[in-house]
Amino acid sequence: MSARPVIACLGAGRMGRGIAVAFAYAGHEVAIVDFKPREADKFNALEAEALGEIRKTFASMARFGLLKDADIETLVARVRIVPEADAGAALNSSAIIFEGVPEVLDQKREALARASQLAGPEPIIASTTSTILVDDLSSAIDKPERFLNAHWLNPAYLVPLVEVSPGAKTDPAITAKVKELLEGIGKVPVVCSASPGYIVPRIQALAMNEAARMVEEGVASPEDLDKAIKYGFGFRFAVLGLLEFIDWGGGDILYYASKYMTSALNNERYAAPEIIGRNMAEGKIGLRTGEGFLNYEGLDVDAYREGRLSAFVDLLKHFQLQKPPVL
Template structure:
């Protein structure tokens, strides 16, 4: 195994462990999924067959999608193994990085992490994949917590590019850099966020999903039309322009006044703009037209930048089959 492709160990052989296994095995890493529950041999054999069967099924789907040749699946799945809990120490001895993916129970995670951290070298990075528990609530169970952090994957882990890295108070900055490099090496797009509830994506999507459900409840539109609006309006734009970039694109002042209107018209402070929007306006950080907003546009060729973003939107039109030639009246 190349030093650039360290062996990966997953604590747990459930959905998250299987998704991570596919992502790393696809990129050339050997992956060991470790069952964290001691169980009879026949029950373990069933788990092993289910885990490898699901991975094989996933690879077959990727082959149908054109991401690998059908005859490559055997070589990829050969990189994945499942071992019983009693073999944890042996399995972890050669791990280059460890991902914990057990159920969202603090005591269980602490127990598994404590055991695993005793079985690997002192410099081996250990990451939890928890989507709800803050890293510092479980880091105390890890020997040498400077090598511990949260790495939050979005399902399906083998397809979604984004991975959120959330370091703890004790996490060594060098560990963050190593994890970013490892993830980028398998084609992922890592971002770093503070250890706060909801990280980035779950926190934003919870607001959006609740608002969509609220509009159904209020009779604003049908579920089908709301989802159509999200696919072809909301999601369409934000696949090219990030949320903060979009604020700058139109201007923070537009968001400020729109927020004030919605707060009053709908009688809810959930639309109130945060103080940073007002502060940016006072400081003249309106966005593109002032050269700065949430992002810095100084020295940027704004016309070229706009052209590039518009071209990306046109590519999305083509992806959705909505790009049409103009209607021309010809004699």
């Protein structure tokens, strides 16, 4: 990728605006392309509303200490709202186009087909869909080797993660370029296969449904359940990844806990997947054996644990829960 390439966002909704903020903050010029034909007065209203929201977003970031008030107008000036009549020129001059039209398959395919024609063969095209698989969309694209999914999590300008999902025809070099671009603006891209729910939505759907089910069953009040998530579940997984956490405690603990939960609650949804038992049979318990889901061979385990525990302490300070010892 060349230095600070021009970015296009297809669609002037929340996702397009959030992506525009992220790239403008990092020094890129951004064109938010309105793909709907509108009367001039209606386009002017949309433009004012979109730029107004972007300005408010930068203002909130200034209040959070992420920029200075004096920087706001400079950043807003990097974003322009482009009417449908000028879409071709804007898309053609962009290095990458992020599609953010509504989550309707036919609408997305129609918009992507039209955008790929207007843009010409060079720009990379990425859908930001949260539900539709890349290969359900790629056939609409001229030169589908330049197409992939890039799933941002809201708010796009704050959440670091972007899930990058290449399709069967995606050129690996395109995936690498998109990762490089995202890393260049401070994002953390991860590559995942074309699978429903990607990574985070698939895991959080299970967690959210289980939390709702526990309220329904009277296990805890909504207030206490959310407190448990914030100060227990979320606290730990802000430092340790889920698989890292399995290795930290030992895959055998999860194996036996899953057996008990499956029996006690009489529900197979708590059963451990085969890989947990297979790892145990192969001696891949985690930190204790030097390998689990991750490989710890040659790692200074004491220093590693110290670093993770130090990160927990930093979170305690963030939550203002750290108290001095009682002497």
